[in-house]
Amino acid sequence: MRWHSLLLGLPLGLMWLLSSPVWAGVDIARGESLYATCATCHGASAEGQQALSAPRLNHLREVYIVAQLEKFRAGIRGGEGASVSAKQMAPMATVLPDEQALLDVAAYIVSLSSPVSPVTVAGDERLGADYYNQFCGACHGAKAAGNVALNSPVLAGSDDWYLVAQLAAFRSGERGAHAKDRTGRQMRAMAMVLPSEQALSDVTAFIRSLADGAD
Ligand code: HEC
Ligand code: HEC
Incomplete structure (x- = not known):
């Protein structure tokens, strides 16, 4: 079966993801070098670091990581009225040099693997x-x-x-x-x-x- 006929059964967002030419040009090696800045807070395997309020990232999908980075860059998340932690993240997203960098770094993050962090919240x-x-x-x-x-x-x-x-x-x-x-x-x-x-x-x-x- 041709790959694009497989796409017909998929939800729209996923079809976009798989068929989009930008994803085809993703450069994971570049993503890895870009991620060096992120690792200071999110950890080498994107496992997160509670002491810095920086969450685990590698369970997320690329599209969501890119969408959130776009929001941070535009001040739609982490702008006026946002929490201290979101305001810390926002300038980090603007450090990424171009739009392609968002895709590259997201692709690198999801290629990592890290354990789920321990339970810290007590609830019913x-x-x-x-x-x-x-x-x-x-x-x-x-x-x-x-x-x-x-x-x-x-x-x-x-x-x-x-x-x-x-x-x-x-x-x-x-x-x-x-x-x-x-x-x-x-x-x-x-x-x-x-x-x-x-x-x-x-x-x-x-x-x-x-x-x-x-x-
Ligand atoms: C100075 C520490 C710091 C650095 C460096 C940093 N982040 Fe963050 N990041 C945070 C914090 C803190 C949050 C949580 C924001 C909040 O509370 O809303 C966050 C949130 C995020 C989120 C949202 C996750 C979600 O589930 O919504 C993404 C995506 C993200 N960071 C990606 C990156 C990438 C990619 C880089 C490198 C370019 C990076 N971060 C660098 C501290 C940092
Ligand atoms: C109408 C659909 C919808 C429902 C119902 C919904 N959510 Fe969400 N949720 C979303 C969307 C869309 C986002 C992404 C928001 C963004 O783009 O910033 C989100 C984001 C989140 C996030 C942030 C995750 C992250 O990594 O940043 C949490 C936590 C969350 N939802 C928990 C819940 C919980 C708990 C409930 C039930 C009380 C719930 N959601 C119900 C649509 C929904």
């Missing part, structure tokens, strides 16, 4: 599962593997402390409140649906449990 997994199935699974998938067509990232494999921090940031408007942040605003509305602060830990404990046994 059963209650969390109820919240997740009711409010989150439709976009992020039953196993939190994400959905490219809906721009929803993988959550299984994220640091639990990062999940709680991001949910809190969406709720407070530190993330997702920018007028041009279409996908951030969608997620912000969903974070608001969680009934309490404790619910952030509960849903996170459930998401973290999905990563056990995964890479």
